[in-house]
Amino acid sequence: MSDPYAPTADDRFTFGLWTVGNPGADPFGRPTRKPMEPVHVLRKLAEAGAWGVNFHDEDLVPFGASPGEREEIIGRFKAGLEETGLVVSMSTTNLFSHPAFKDGAFTADDPAVRALAVTKAMDAIDLGASLGSHIHVFWGGREGCETDARRDPRQAIKRMRSAMDFLCDYVLEREHEMVFALEAKPNEPRGDIYFSTTGHLLHFITTLEHPEMVGVNPEVAHETMAGLSFVHSVAQAMEAGKLFHIDLNAQNIGRFDQDLRFGAADLKGAFNLVRLLEGTMGGFAYHGPRHFDAHAYRTEDEEGVWEFARGCMRTYKILAERARAFDTDPEVIGLRQEFQEDFVSPLLIDYSPEAEAALREMAIDPDALGARGLHLEKLDQIMTEYLLGVRD
Amino acid sequence: MSDPYAPTADDRFTFGLWTVGNPGADPFGRPTRKPMEPVHVLRKLAEAGAWGVNFHDEDLVPFGASPGEREEIIGRFKAGLEETGLVVSMSTTNLFSHPAFKDGAFTADDPAVRALAVTKAMDAIDLGASLGSHIHVFWGGREGCETDARRDPRQAIKRMRSAMDFLCDYVLEREHEMVFALEAKPNEPRGDIYFSTTGHLLHFITTLEHPEMVGVNPEVAHETMAGLSFVHSVAQAMEAGKLFHIDLNAQNIGRFDQDLRFGAADLKGAFNLVRLLEGTMGGFAYHGPRHFDAHAYRTEDEEGVWEFARGCMRTYKILAERARAFDTDPEVIGLRQEFQEDFVSPLLIDYSPEAEAALREMAIDPDALGARGLHLEKLDQIMTEYLLGVRD
């Protein structure tokens, strides 16, 4: 019998070169694993059942490589893609590792840094496009501060807008079929990062010249670090048609960026996220890549890395199966649709004196509404039992 | 010699009836203070130097009061306003205390609850308008959940939008000179509240039928609970022309909603906020009410409440004085304007092949940029010394 949780191309699972390739260094410790060759990563990802791969410019081509080196690296990678059948599902620009960006890239006070950042981004966009990427992510990891003593944050917002507008025009000029996906994070590595949540970015996008070209790339760990509901942020992005990409992992609230294996913390949050993405919770589903932006514990060798990668995909598929079961359980459907007759929504479509009068004339007893039980303990316990696999 | 920190009407300091009138109950303890008569509050606020007063509908008129009681209460309050010269700077609807709203008001699944909420809001808007309020705040304290098992959060977003659109039209129909200010909070009293940050609300506003009528009312405690930079959220709202009102208080990260006296925690954050609001940090200033949405410790009697109120205003004025001194200190100006010649912004206004070429031709040495010191420890220490009053 075939494994129902074995990944297939239809699952659109992807990994970044920097995720499975993470060498296991941390602020207090040296690397525990050796760097991996990109083509080796492609082969192992394909073997594990992934559909796509992502990269920062520097994951593939070292910053400052000569044109010849660049070409050779790209050629080797293209061959690897062909050999494995993996697609490049996303590309991104590393604007955080080099010391030049230590006080920001697009938002730096020094115009030379901003020029460097925009140039590096144009090159990374071209690199991504040349390898088939249609989504370019911008994570502004350095766009922030440890002190507001110097930069007015409004200045930072304006600079970020200017850079995004410029780069959208660049994509149009180059005729790349590419959109941007912006990724929020509240802090780390900076004390505070501008546009700290997906909500802040969703608003920022509405102020751009080409808002239709720009969406968001929410990451579980980033929203969770601040204790915010990731599900609610993703839902707002989906409702706005702006969920262009997603970074899946796990994280405990109030900690350094952990990037744990999907499902390794907060299984319930992961379950509700999968319900939302798979469309079982209601509304429509998300059809883009399921990207695991996570890495193996530092305790692992390469074998452990591939255990980690398989675990991410397997847990997602188990949760997807449970999501379908939960949301089609007749008892659950009954509890979720308790208030069938929605006599108010039609009145609220447009204000009119008649609608107002109709609302005011309803004989509503607030105390009766307050006393009635809503069955949410029951529903949440049923959900828990679906998670635990004692109900199906 | 007159006290330079004594509040005046120009300072636009305001308090809510529920703030100084807070009786000191908490989840584990009964009230320690007696309720205060609204007119008594007006007199004491005027005496303390406040400029305005705010209220929830229920702070003034009990839910379910008869038309006669309502009229009498309003008459007495109007007389109090005239006597004291205080203005009503903001009004709001209590959509969280009554058990009917236990699972949401505008976002509740039960249409009867939504009808009740919209009706109550219309009444509260009229009450506010009749007393001179031009800003009506919506804090959706109950618009959230403890479990996502039932309600799709996208449904909640749509319902909230529908209610806001309806109420905007209501204000237009009534010809009130009134705008709305939406207030975010990540959690408490609900496990998770929809639109968890000011950023999420700023985006939501762009999706309304009358976005020009709706802004935000950020609160120090609410953004700080999640460890987000309040200054950055307020800056984004100001940059977008959406800072319609502000709730000042103090809060420690990662805790229950503390609503402490302004400046009682995170003096540095308070200082940067004042720099932003007063316009010394750069850009323009905020000219709306400075509302202290805080309350005295539960250990205090009424005398302590007025100490608390005076402390809020006094600390604000001390910080405003320091803000002006810091941002006009020649050494500070020098450090803040280190990069005078901005040769990049003009190139980024519009993409063109020429602009691209100009950017690419700059001889930028990333390593030199990375090695240069940015003097931020010095600048932050100078700021600290302004705060501590050892430099002026």
Add this chain to the structure above:
Amino acid sequence: MSDPYAPTADDRFTFGLWTVGNPGADPFGRPTRKPMEPVHVLRKLAEAGAWGVNFHDEDLVPFGASPGEREEIIGRFKAGLEETGLVVSMSTTNLFSHPAFKDGAFTADDPAVRALAVTKAMDAIDLGASLGSHIHVFWGGREGCETDARRDPRQAIKRMRSAMDFLCDYVLEREHEMVFALEAKPNEPRGDIYFSTTGHLLHFITTLEHPEMVGVNPEVAHETMAGLSFVHSVAQAMEAGKLFHIDLNAQNIGRFDQDLRFGAADLKGAFNLVRLLEGTMGGFAYHGPRHFDAHAYRTEDEEGVWEFARGCMRTYKILAERARAFDTDPEVIGLRQEFQEDFVSPLLIDYSPEAEAALREMAIDPDALGARGLHLEKLDQIMTEYLLGVRD
């Protein structure tokens, strides 16, 4: 077939009168449920399968009740215990609800408050003892501050010690068979509570006159609020022989005290806790009451309260079953016992020059140790799959 997850007396599940009896008020909302009669609670708890019941003095006998009222209430409650067969597994003193304790009970600056607190505690101890309680819990919810401006925290520590020593002697004098269990919480309702964690209390106990009479009562929510590992704190208490009682519930990090249904958040943490308590993880098990110090969502009516109570017990039993399965899985045992031959522990029992020499002479290759994989991704994924019920 009988339900394998139906609770029995052997499970030692208990609830407090204040937990299932919680009326659903919160800082922003009025009660949504009616108070329940204690004897009604006993009957419903027995029906649900609980083994014991707990109470604060005031849950049973209102503060200031006359001796006659007190006696009558106690008589009725005793009859209820007999009727239902429930035991009183724990008693405690409410030293937080009355305004008198607003700045502390045992640690208050006012000696009259401290006298009141000690007297109230003696009465509550007697009340508990008279109903068969052998464990008296002290949760110092008010023993803290919003500002350290006045009280030296060392003074608070000394006062707490003095009260505990006095009350231990009181128990000995009265010849009650009773021990104390101290419960830590970092904050709420106070800005900061003294002895913020179970660790702080474990140390404090070692400084008492009768340390053997005093242990701890850790609560999931309290340790979790601060993002600390509850499992590690409980483990330290167990290793020290000090786990006298435990409060089970669920909580999200960095929030107000949520007291959710057991398992309603952080299923993995709950699983490891159950592994520890049931003794499957290793070492010995905990044999005291499993107390669910939680309450139903405010959205529920009484029916929802009993759903909640059943859910707590059911989830515990499912996790206990999984714990046994996980820790007896041969693959798991193999991975957990990877380093069978412990050649170092014997050397570290006592220092000697010979032991030192033996350690120094080992040919250890640090780099080889660093390169080896530890299989923790695999083991954690297996644990996840036990949790999800796809492996058994």
Add this chain to the structure above:
Amino acid sequence: MSDPYAPTADDRFTFGLWTVGNPGADPFGRPTRKPMEPVHVLRKLAEAGAWGVNFHDEDLVPFGASPGEREEIIGRFKAGLEETGLVVSMSTTNLFSHPAFKDGAFTADDPAVRALAVTKAMDAIDLGASLGSHIHVFWGGREGCETDARRDPRQAIKRMRSAMDFLCDYVLEREHEMVFALEAKPNEPRGDIYFSTTGHLLHFITTLEHPEMVGVNPEVAHETMAGLSFVHSVAQAMEAGKLFHIDLNAQNIGRFDQDLRFGAADLKGAFNLVRLLEGTMGGFAYHGPRHFDAHAYRTEDEEGVWEFARGCMRTYKILAERARAFDTDPEVIGLRQEFQEDFVSPLLIDYSPEAEAALREMAIDPDALGARGLHLEKLDQIMTEYLLGVRD
């Protein structure tokens, strides 16, 4: 006129080689500064006014250096100490950087790792002793886990105890005049670190064979990360005679370990800490080293590093001056000593039926106690104004 805030030897200010020598790498960025020669650090520290210096073994002697290299390095460093007059105020063992310790040092499952850790610690103790250190710190940065799937935390506690007992005996055997100071941290780099707070360590110490040789080294950032009151933890350590060393810096709650310049966040917390350490708050003062375990922002070059170091010391001295002024202000003294006559403490010294009777006979009116104001808003505002320098 001389600068009243210039540091002197009496201030006992110290820095670690790794603090001012920090090269500014972080999890997302490469170093921005060059490593500094230890002797250069000594000279610059002396110039800045520091009294002492600290180091991990590896800060001075690279792991795996030959005996000859080791001797040469030590000789150079000794000469530097003599030249500058700096003392070695603390030494410590790096048991976290090398990959061998990736799953723990003293608590690792692999006995070879534990042997390596104990051996490395013996060497580091000898190195410290040879340079005059009388305090050896143990920060168990790797003693924790990302998953509790494998190691029973009770096993980790036992292993840690065994190592500490062994190393205490080693110090006695070697006749070093040296004590140990244990340093807690809740997480980072591990998901959870055992002994997550100073409280947990204070308890652990009571279970050792030589508790008199072991105290704690609390760090502002570590306790603050979890949102715990650092002042309360330090107070408990002082009350127990266990504050052997202290790590001063600044940190925002709920974030990665920031190690900011002293006073750069939470000025009020810093102020209360200084009140406690300097003995102005009450009780006795702390007389050990004031160690700034912090580092300059990554944006700084070496000049910024020394600005940072001077800032740490300067802010401490400003706060110490303010602490003395605040705690000797007659109004403050009056407010702090509101309850002069302590008629209860004598009764609580020992339980007796007479003491009980005396307590029970007091005519205490709880409602009157609850209604009285405690002047804490006033006192906290006075404290704020001392901090802001508008009162002296």
